[in-house]
Amino acid sequence: MALIFDMELWSLLVLVIVTLCVILVVRGWLEIPQNIPPFPVRPLPIVGHIPHLTDPRRKLMEWRKTTGDLFSVYLGSTLVVVISSYDLLRETLVKQAEFFSERHHRGILPVLNVPEGVVGTSGEVWKENRSLTLNLLRSFGMGKHEMAENIIEEVSAYLGELSKLSGAPVYPKDLTSRSVSNVICRFLIGKRYEYDDPEYAKLLKCFEDGADLAKSSGLLHWFPNLKYLPGDPFSHKLLIKRFEEMTTFSEKLINDVIKRENTDCNEDNFIASYLEEMEKRQASGKPTHLRRNHLDRAIADLLTAGTESTTTTLLWFYLYMVHYPNIQEKIDDEIDRETGRSRLPCVADRTKMNFLTATIMEVQRISNVLPLALLHRVSEQVTVRGYTIPKDTMVIPHTDAVHFDEKIWGDPHNFRPERFLNDKGEVIQPEHFLAFSLGRRMCVGEAIARMELFLFLAMTLQRFKITPVDPDQLPPLTDTMGLTYPPTAFEVKFVERH
Numbered sequence: 339m340a341l342i343f344d345m346e347l348w349s350l351l352v353l354v355i356v357t358l359c360v361i362l363v364v365r366g367w368l369e370i371p372q373n374i375p376p377f378p379v380r381p382l383p384i385v386g387h388i389p390h391l392t393d394p395r396r397k398l399m400e401w402r403k404t405t406g407d408l409f410s411v412y413l414g415s416t417l418v419v420v421i422s423s424y425d426l427l428r429e430t431l432v433k434q435a436e437f438f439s440e441r442h443h444r445g446i447l448p449v450l451n452v453p454e455g456v457v458g459t460s461g462e463v464w465k466e467n468r469s470l471t472l473n474l475l476r477s478f479g480m481g482k483h484e485m486a487e488n489i490i491e492e493v494s495a496y497l498g499e500l501s502k503l504s505g506a507p508v509y510p511k512d513l514t515s516r517s518v519s520n521v522i523c524r525f526l527i528g529k530r531y532e533y534d535d536p537e538y539a540k541l542l543k544c545f546e547d548g549a550d551l552a553k554s555s556g557l558l559h560w561f562p563n564l565k566y567l568p569g570d571p572f573s574h575k576l577l578i579k580r581f582e583e584m585t586t587f588s589e590k591l592i593n594d595v596i597k598r599e600n601t602d603c604n605e606d607n608f609i610a611s612y613l614e615e616m617e618k619r620q621a622s623g624k625p626t627h628l629r630r631n632h633l634d635r636a637i638a639d640l641l642t643a644g645t646e647s648t649t650t651t652l653l654w655f656y657l658y659m660v661h662y663p664n665i666q667e668k669i670d671d672e673i674d675r676e677t678g679r680s681r682l683p684c685v686a687d688r689t690k691m692n693f694l695t696a697t698i699m700e701v702q703r704i705s706n707v708l709p710l711a712l713l714h715r716v717s718e719q720v721t722v723r724g725y726t727i728p729k730d731t732m733v734i735p736h737t738d739a740v741h742f743d744e745k746i747w748g749d750p751h752n753f754r755p756e757r758f759l760n761d762k763g764e765v766i767q768p769e770h771f772l773a774f775s776l777g778r779r780m781c782v783g784e785a786i787a788r789m790e791l792f793l794f795l796a797m798t799l800q801r802f803k804i805t806p807v808d809p810d811q812l813p814p815l816t817d818t819m820g821l822t823y824p825p826t827a828f829e830v831k832f833v834e835r836h
């Protein structure tokens with residue numbers, strides 16, 4: 339009797355589960371909006387395309403081949419449209435910029451998804467904060483604020499540390515990240531940190547964890563309720579902790595600047611300029627979106643965005659140099675010709691060191707450290723090539739597809755800096771180079787990043803030869819997924835030239 343009852347219970351349970359699955363599948367099918375760009379494969383109920391995307395970089399390239407330049411995927415229940423060609427990226431992010439320039443405003447990690455600062459905001463808050471940030475970056479990049487001199491000083495400290503290694507093998511990530519981040523600190527507060535300063539170490543720990551957290555917490559973006567699971571398998575708590583630490587660090591930087599200003603120090607940095615402009619606009623009585631909370635977040639945005647992508651690009655550059663010693667030699671010859679070994683390179687040398695500049699661009703093209711840029715959001719329903727993209731759809735600007743498009747580059751998988759030089763050996767700036775993205779959301783730090791990359795590399799290669807630890811076993815040119823796509827950890831030697 340008990341057995342029959344058990345069997346009936348089991349049958350009932352199976353029936354309920356099957357019915358639920360059918361309802362979910364049918365509902366999923368019915369809820370898919372009409373006339374959206376095609377799917378590469380049918381989405382699964384609840385999870386959508388997530389199970390296919392364990393390696394999104396490779397998978398999206400594969401799907402572009404099978405499905406075309408415009409396709410849809412579901413991440414959980416969120417519709418995402420992938421834009422995978424240069425022409426389409428221009429048609430959308432540039433020509434229809436008013437509809438394609440927002441960020442996502444829902445769901446992810448309620449605490450982190452604060453629409454503050456620059457990277458995560460939309461509409462008027464974003465416009466005003468981005469515009470002021472861009473203006474300040476420009477004015478500090480120009481003569482009077484001596485951004486270039488600051489970078490040169492910082493790189494000199496960096497080279498001093500490399501020299502202490504006496505050519506021993508090193509994975510240069512931590513040291514490079516410390517130095518790059520200091521460039522942003524100088525811009526934000528007008529001072530740098532010693533590399534072993536404990537307060538600075540805390541900030542760098544936030545960056546370090548960022549990459550691991552990006553991986554372990556990924557699913558929370560699409561399923562925020564996973565944060566309630568016992569044991570915190572998706573690192574929600576650690577994410578919140580790191581977020582709070584970043585905010586505390588930003589607050590401290592602001593308070594330090596205010597304190598120094600109160601002691602009659604004439605502060606000349608991003609924080610002081612933002613506060614001054616904020617007070618001016620608030621006093622004018624006109625509506626303004628410059629506020630302390632946006633400043634807090636903008637500081638964290640600049641520190642994160644400014645450190646991670648530049649550091650990752652430098653790491654890729656070092657790795658390519660050990661793989662292509664002939665290219666490193668050509669750069670050495672150029673340095674010998676243009677600056678020699680006794681005078682430090684300066685910004686003005688950039689227009690003369692075309693081969694180094696072209697090599698930096700080729701490293702950026704082929705490593706493409708943000709291959710999917712950052713997610714955008716569509717603010718209104720739009721039509722693209724006859725397809726309907728509903729309001730609030732997420733958009734992936736798939737710049738990797740452009741950087742590896744054979745029709746554009748011919749041999750995109752070859753490392754060939756000469757593709758950025760014309761017949762006269764001058765640098766060309768192809769519109770298809772999208773390392774900094776395009777449209778209204780493109781990187782605000784492009785100019786400073788280019789200046790930094792040039793000065794770091796010209797000065798490093800002037801003083802050191804980068805060599806492999808074992809010439810018969812070069813570290814692989816493979817990437818790993820984090821906040822950006824850095825190379826798999828590797829060691830090289832920085833051998834001082836005498």
Ligand code: HEM
Nearest residue numbers: 457643644647648708711712774775779780781782783787
């Ligand atoms: C090699 C270095 C860098 C690369 C490759 C890079 C690339 C990018 C890319 C691809 C985006 C996304 C654009 C989009 O959403 O379509 C971006 C955004 C951004 N970057 Fe950079 N970046 C670099 C350095 C910097 C630096 C040095 C700073 C700060 C000084 C910075 C600040 C930002 C900010 C604030 C945004 C958000 C812009 C917005 O949402 O309006 N980046 N960057």
